[in-house]
Amino acid sequence: MSKCLIFKWSKQGTFLIEALLAVSILGVALVLILQSYLSGMRGALFTRDYTLAMFLLENKVSELKISGLNESRSEEKNVFPPPYERFQYATEAVNVSEDGQPGKFNQVQLAVLWSSGKKTHRLETTTYIPVLK
Numbered sequence: 001m002s003k004c005l006i007f008k009w010s011k012q013g014t015f016l017i018e019a020l021l022a023v024s025i026l027g028v029a030l031v032l033i034l035q036s037y038l039s040g041m042r043g044a045l046f047t048r049d050y051t052l053a054m055f056l057l058e059n060k061v062s063e064l065k066i067s068g069l070n071e072s073r074s075e076e077k078n079v080f081p082p083p084y085e086r087f088q089y090a091t092e093a094v095n096v097s098e099d100g101q102p103g104k105f106n107q108v109q110l111a112v113l114w115s116s117g118k119k120t121h122r123l124e125t126t127t128y129i130p131v132l133k
Contacts, residue, residue, distance in 0.1 A: 110125055
């Protein structure tokens with residue numbers, strides 16, 4: 001008779017252990033799925049900001065090409081107009097000269113900066129723009 005009681009108690013304890021094991025496996029799986037989802041969202045937000053910064057950089061380079069740079073050296077730091085005020089830009093232009101004579105081209109370094117969270121990101125390029133006279 002004691003064997004029968006032990007067997008019943010053992011069977012009930014097994015069900016409890018199975019339930020705890022299933023809940024813990026489910027909890028670990030949910031945590032991993034949630035981490036994957038959040039990582040994907042962070043990646044998507046960074047890609048959105050990076051793509052937007054790339055378009056703003058290309059737009060600024062086009063503006064500089066249209067307006068031209070006549071100074072031998074110039075620097076500018078500013079914020080993009082709304083709705084892009086999260087993004088800043090910095091330009092530095094130096095005239096490429098030969099033998100001390102003013103050159104026909106300016107070497108322009110342009111950087112776009114933006115913050116996301118605690119990090120500041122930077123996208124930059126260097127190009128040559130003809131001097132308009």
